[in-house]
Amino acid sequence: MSDTGARLPKYHRIADALRNQIRNGDLQPGDKLPAETAIASTHATSVPTVRQAMSVLRAEGLVESRHGIGTFVRDSHRRQRRSRNRYGEARGRDGLLNNTFRHEITFAGTEPVPAHVADCLNVEQGTPVVVRRRRLYDENEHLAEMGASYLPTDYAKGTYLEEPTVVPKALFRCVEDLTGRTYTHARDQVTARRATESEADAFGLPLGAFVLYLIHTATDENDRVLEVSESIWPADTVMVVDDYPIPAKPTATAGSDL
Structure with a gap:
């Protein structure tokens, strides 16, 4: 030694x-x-x-x-999340976006929007929105993901989206049916942070363990926000994969990239 x-x-x-x-x-x-x-x-x-x-x-x-x-x-296998393919695959089949998990809706109703989501929705903090909180369980009934979707009240309030039941198909397809608008662009922001006490308890993690936190903003062809959602996973269980073409010519960039 x-x-x-x-x-x-x-x-x-x-x-x-x-x-x-x-x-x-x-x-x-x-x-x-x-x-x-x-x-x-x-x-x-x-x-x-x-x-x-x-x-x-x-x-x-x-x-x-x-x-x-x-x-x-533990099994060291990490589930892969491939954001770019998710919507296209879901348009070609019935069922939910994450159709390999058992979904549980833990809350559905109107709540004041938190600050970090308000920024994505382009509304003031505290504005009422329809919230759907979910938990996803794997084949062994282990909690695999926690999350929530935040939906503008102008189309979601008073609809079945306020009911704490699993929707009959992918949520984005339900939104498209209700609004007559189409999801055309999405932005994903992923960060790693320490789990909160409630997250650690739900996932069975020790305090101090890390989670991956994703906030997803989807807009229509006129750049109007249709949905903001967040997802949380234990950091050791998920791999975020992004396959994309490499431009042959220079392109404009915004911000500072790694």
Whole structure:
């Protein structure tokens, strides 16, 4: 062991050892880790120290704890979100935009719009909008995504969009039917941030874990906003993919890009 490793806190060294077992394939996705008492005995330490090590691995998304059962190696597969293809694919089929998940509408009704969404909707903070909050669950009934859609009241208020039920087809197609307008342009802004306490609790994440936060603004051919939506995922479960053509000639750019 290097001098640097020897100076690390004991729980970090335990986390390093378990992490190496996972990366080397000695512990496979779905494998149950030894009991905390067994790990403590192996490393000549205490159970609280082992629990600190487990917290590190959970924060990295390598393991997950199942209440009353134990701690297991997580599947490292990340779901891919390909924004540019989503609408086109949904126009050619029935069902929801995210049709591989079970949808639950946790709230539908009118609320004052928060500041960060008001900017995208081009309205003042506190303006009433129709809000639809959702949770998406994967095939194992694990919470995969939390989110909400914010819709102008001029077309959404008093409609079935205020009912806390799953809509019969992709929400954007419902909006197009109600307004007679067409979604023609979308803007996605993705940031990484630490999960709030309520988000960490909902996803089963340790405090301090990161989430990906996306805010999506969709407009019609006249640049009028039809919908603003937000999505939140544990950062270790999703990969945002953008495939695009590279221009052969110079193009104008706005702002500062990486």
